[in-house]
Amino acid sequence: xxxxxxxxxxxxxxxxxxxxxxxxxxxxxxxxxxxxxxxxxxxxxxxxxxxxxxxxxxxxxxxxxxxxxxxxxxxxxxxxxxxxxxxxxxxxxxxxxxxxxxxxxxxxxxxxxxxxxxxxxxxxxxxxxxxxxxxxxxxxxxxxxxxxxxxxxxxxxxxxxxxxxxxxxxxxxxxxxxxxxxxxxxxxxxxxxxxxxxxxxxxxxxxxxxxxxxxxxxxxxxxxxxxxxxxxxxxxxxxxxxxxxxxxxxxxxxxxxxxxxxxxxxxxxxxxxxxxxxxxxxxxxxxxxxxxxxxxxxxxxxxxxxxxxxxxxxxxxxxxxxxxxxxxxxxxxxxxxxxxxxxxxxxxxxxxxxxxxxxxxxxxxxxxxxx
Amino acid sequence: xxxxxxxxxxxxxxxxxxxxxxxxxxxxxxxxxxxxxxxxxxxxxxxxxxxxxxxxxxxxxxxxxxxxxxxxxxxxxxxxxxxxxxxxxxxxxxxxxxxxxxxxxxxxxxxxxxxxxxxxxxxxxxxxxxxxxxxxxxxxxxxxxxxxxxxxxxxxxxxxxxxxxxxxxxxxxxxxxxxxxxxxxxxxxxxxxxxxxxxxxxxxxxxxxxxxxxxxxxxxxxxxxxxxxxxxxxxxxxxxxxxxxxxxxxxxxxxxxxxxxxxxxxxxxxxxxxxxxxxxxxxxxxxxxxxxxxxxxxxxxxxxxxxxxxxxxxxxxxxxxxxxxxxxxxxxxxxxxxxxxxxxxxxxxxxxxxxxxxxxxxxxxxxxxxx
Numbered sequence: 001x002x003x004x005x006x007x008x009x010x011x012x013x014x015x016x017x018x019x020x021x022x023x024x025x026x027x028x029x030x031x032x033x034x035x036x037x038x039x040x041x042x043x044x045x046x047x048x049x050x051x052x053x054x055x056x057x058x059x060x061x062x063x064x065x066x067x068x069x070x071x072x073x074x075x076x077x078x079x080x081x082x083x084x085x086x087x088x089x090x091x092x093x094x095x096x097x098x099x100x101x102x103x104x105x106x107x108x109x110x111x112x113x114x115x116x117x118x119x120x121x122x123x124x125x126x127x128x129x130x131x132x133x134x135x136x137x138x139x140x141x142x143x144x145x146x147x148x149x150x151x152x153x154x155x156x157x158x159x160x161x162x163x164x165x166x167x168x169x170x171x172x173x174x175x176x177x178x179x180x181x182x183x184x185x186x187x188x189x190x191x192x193x194x195x196x197x198x199x200x201x202x203x204x205x206x207x208x209x210x211x212x213x214x215x216x217x218x219x220x221x222x223x224x225x226x227x228x229x230x231x232x233x234x235x236x237x238x239x240x241x242x243x244x245x246x247x248x249x250x251x252x253x254x255x256x257x258x259x260x261x262x263x264x265x266x267x268x269x270x271x272x273x274x275x276x277x278x279x280x281x282x283x284x285x286x287x288x289x290x291x292x293x294x295x296x297x298x299x300x301x302x303x304x305x306x307x308x309x310x311x312x313x314x315x316x317x318x319x320x321x322x323x324x325x326x327x328x329x330x331x332x333x334x335x336x337x338x339x340x341x342x343x344x345x346x347x348x349x350x351x352x353x354x355x356x357x358x359x360x361x362x363x364x365x366x367x368x369x370x371x
Numbered sequence: 372x373x374x375x376x377x378x379x380x381x382x383x384x385x386x387x388x389x390x391x392x393x394x395x396x397x398x399x400x401x402x403x404x405x406x407x408x409x410x411x412x413x414x415x416x417x418x419x420x421x422x423x424x425x426x427x428x429x430x431x432x433x434x435x436x437x438x439x440x441x442x443x444x445x446x447x448x449x450x451x452x453x454x455x456x457x458x459x460x461x462x463x464x465x466x467x468x469x470x471x472x473x474x475x476x477x478x479x480x481x482x483x484x485x486x487x488x489x490x491x492x493x494x495x496x497x498x499x500x501x502x503x504x505x506x507x508x509x510x511x512x513x514x515x516x517x518x519x520x521x522x523x524x525x526x527x528x529x530x531x532x533x534x535x536x537x538x539x540x541x542x543x544x545x546x547x548x549x550x551x552x553x554x555x556x557x558x559x560x561x562x563x564x565x566x567x568x569x570x571x572x573x574x575x576x577x578x579x580x581x582x583x584x585x586x587x588x589x590x591x592x593x594x595x596x597x598x599x600x601x602x603x604x605x606x607x608x609x610x611x612x613x614x615x616x617x618x619x620x621x622x623x624x625x626x627x628x629x630x631x632x633x634x635x636x637x638x639x640x641x642x643x644x645x646x647x648x649x650x651x652x653x654x655x656x657x658x659x660x661x662x663x664x665x666x667x668x669x670x671x672x673x674x675x676x677x678x679x680x681x682x683x684x685x686x687x688x689x690x691x692x693x694x695x696x697x698x699x700x701x702x703x704x705x706x707x708x709x710x711x712x713x714x715x716x717x718x719x720x721x722x723x724x725x726x727x728x729x730x731x732x733x734x735x736x737x738x739x740x741x742x
Contacts, residue, residue: 089460089463089464092460093460093529096529096531096535096536097529097530097531100529100531100532100535101531124499127538128495128499128526128536128537128538129535129536130535130537131524131526131537131538131539132538132539153502155499155502158464158467158468158471159468160468160471160472161471164467164471164500164501165467165499165500166499166501166502167498167499167502167503167538168502168503
C-alpha cells in the first residue's frame with residue numbers, strides 16, 4: 001500500500017487511483033470534488049444525462065449542473081423514485097425514454113449521482129442504451145463509494161431475484177466526494193463500513209488493524225479518515241477486480257458475508273435490512289463457520305465481532321428457519337451445479353473460497369448465529 | 372479470399388470461419404448441421420435454454436433437442452411469439468422469467484434458434500442474464516446467417532426507436548445450416564440476398580461479379596451456391612468487424628443502404644417492408660447519390676439495380692415526403708452531433724463514409740428515387 005499513509009498525521013489531499021482492466025479509469029476521492037470542473041472536463045460533451053433520485057437530487061443536482069454549466073455542458077436531469085424497489089425494468093425503461101426524448105447520442109455521457117441503486121441502474125442504462133454510451137459515477141453513499149463504484153457491475157432486479165439482470169460495464173471515471181457523506185444517515189454510513197471492514201478481513205490485515213485504531217474517526221465522519229478508508233478500500237477492490245474482471249475466481253472473495261447476507265435481505269423482505277447490515281451479520285456467520293473449521297480462533301472472531309459492533313452493525317442474523325436459509329442461498333448467482341459457495345477466512349486478512357462445506361456444519365453455525 | 376473457391380465446380384463441404392475479436396469463435400456453414408452433435412459438444416453442459424418462436428419452433432426445435440439429447444443435454448424451450456413487434460422489453464422479461472424458473476446458471480448456454488429477431492433478443496438475454504451467460508446462434512434465415520450472426524450486435528426495440536437498447540455480445544459459436552432455408556419464404560430469401568449483394572458492393576468486387584454470374588442459383592436455393600455466398604458474406608463481415616468491433620469507424624460501411632433503409636422501415640410502419648427489402652431500396656438510393664457525386668457512372672448503377680432486381684428486391688423507395696425522410700434519418704443511432712452519416716460507393720467494391728453530403732443533393736436524389 002505505498003500510495004497511502006497508514007496514519008492520519010497528514011492532511012489528505014484528493015486521492016486518485018487507477019483501475020486497470022481492458023480499459024483503465026480513474027477514481028478520484030476527496031472533499032469538494034463536485035465543484036471541481038477540471039475533473040469532468042475530459043469526459044463531457046455538449047450535454048450529459050444525469051440520473052439521480054428524489055432524495056439525492058434535491059441535495060446535489062444543482063451543484064453538479066452548475067459545475068457542468070461552467071464547462072458549457074447542458075444537464076438533462078433524470079430523477080427516479082428513491083429505493084431498491086424501483087430497481088426494475090420499468091424504471092430502466094423510463095431512463096431509456098428520457099434519453100431518447102432528449103436525443104442523447106452515442107457520445108452523450110450518462111452520469112450517475114446517488115447510491116448503489118442509482119449507480120446500478122444508470123450504469124446498466126449506459127451499458128445498453130445504443131449498445132453502450134460513456135458512463136461516469138458520482139457515488140454519494142459510503143457503500144457505493146467503496147463497493148459499487150469499482151468493478152463494473154451494473155444491473156436491475158427481477159421479480160424472481162435480486163441483481164439477476166445486468167452487465168459488466170466500466171465507467172470512464174468515478175468521483176467520490178466525501179462531502180456528500182455529510183447528509184448520509186448514520187445507518188447508511190454503518191452499512192458502508194461493513195464493506196470497508198470486509199476488505200481488511202479478506203486481504204489486508206494492516207488495514208483491519210488501522211480500522212481497529214480508527215473506527216470512531218469514521219463513525220464521526222472525520223474527512224481524512226474517510227478519504228483514507230475509501231481509498232484503501234477501492235485500492236483493494238481494484239486489485240481483486242483487475243485480476244478477475246468477470247468473476248471467474250478470486251473476485252468471489254469480495255463476497256465474504258454475502259451468501260448469508262443475500263439470504264437475509266431476501267428472507268426478511270428487501271428494504272428492511274440494508275445490504276451492508278446483512279453483510280455484517282453474514283460476516284459474523286462466516287467468521288463463526290471459519291472458526292468451526294479450525295481456521296480462526298475465538299480471539300479472531302471476537303476482534304471481528306467487536307469491530308462490527310463499533311461500526312454500529314448487527315452481528316446476529318434473523319431467524320428464518322434453516323431450510324429457508326438454504327433455499328435462499330441456492331438462489332444465489334454464484335451457485336454452480338447446485339453447490340453453494342461460501343467465502344470464509346483462512347485467517348484474519350486471508351479469504352478462502354469453499355464449495356464443499358458440509359450442510360451439517362452450516363446448519364450448526366446458522367443455528368448458533370440466528371435469533 | 373483464399374479459403375473459398377470462386378466457381379461452383381466442386382461440391383462444398385461444411386465451411387468454418389473463425390471470427391477474431393477479443394474472443395474468437397467459429398461460424399460453421401453447411402448442410403445437415405442441426406444433426407451434427409459433434410459441433411455442439413464443446414459448448415453445452417447438462418442443460419441449455421433454446422429460445423425460438425412459434426414459427427421456427429415447430430419446424431426445427433425437436434430436431435435440435437433430439438440432437439442435444441444425444442449429448443446428454445436437456446433442452447429448456449422458450450418459445451416466443453413470432454415477429455419484430457415482439458422484440459420488446461416485455462418479451463425479454465419473459466425470457467428472463469423462464470431462465471430463472473428453470474434455475475439456469477452462469478454456465479447454462481442460451482441457444483438462439485430462428486431469424487434475426489430471435490438472435491437479437493436471445494443474444495441480449497444472454498448478454499444480461501446473470502451479467503452474461505454463453506450464447507450460441509443457429510440462424511435459420513438467410514439474412515440472419517449473413518448478417519446478424521457475425522458482429523455481436525444484440526438488442527431490442529424501444530417504443531421510440533428500433534434497436535435502441537442492446538449490447539455488443541459475441542456468441543461462442545454460430546451454426547448456419549442451409550437446410551433450414553428450404554422452409555424460408557422467397558420474400559425472406561430475397562431480403563437476405565440484399566445484404567449479400569451489399570458485401571460485394573462495399574468491399575469485394577469479385578464477389579459482386581460472382582453474384583452477377585450466379586444469382587439464379589441462389590434464388591433457386593442451390594445448396595452449394597448458398598454455402599459459398601453465406602461463407603463469403605460472413606468472411607467479409609468478420610473482416611470488417613474484427614477491425615472495428617465497437618463501430619467506431621470502418622464498420623459503418625456495413626450500413627450501405629441502411630440509413631435510407633431504416634427510414635423506409637420506420638416510415639411505412641415496421642413489419643410492412645422486410646429489413647432486406649428496405650436495405651435494397653436504400654442501396655439503390657445510395658448508388659444514385661454516389662452517381663450524383665461523380666463516383667459511379669450510369670453503367671455501375673445499372674449493374675447494381677439489375678442485380679437487385681434479379682434477387683426480386685424492390686429498387687424504388689416509398690414516397691414519405693422529403694422532410695419526413697430527414698426526420699426519420701436523424702433518429703438513426705449513427706447520428707453524431709446531429710449530422711446524418713451516409714455510406715456511399717466510391718466505386719463498385721469500395722464504400723465511403725460521408726458526413727458532409729449537402730441536404731440539397733440528398734433531397735434531389737430522394738425525389739428521383741421515391742414514388
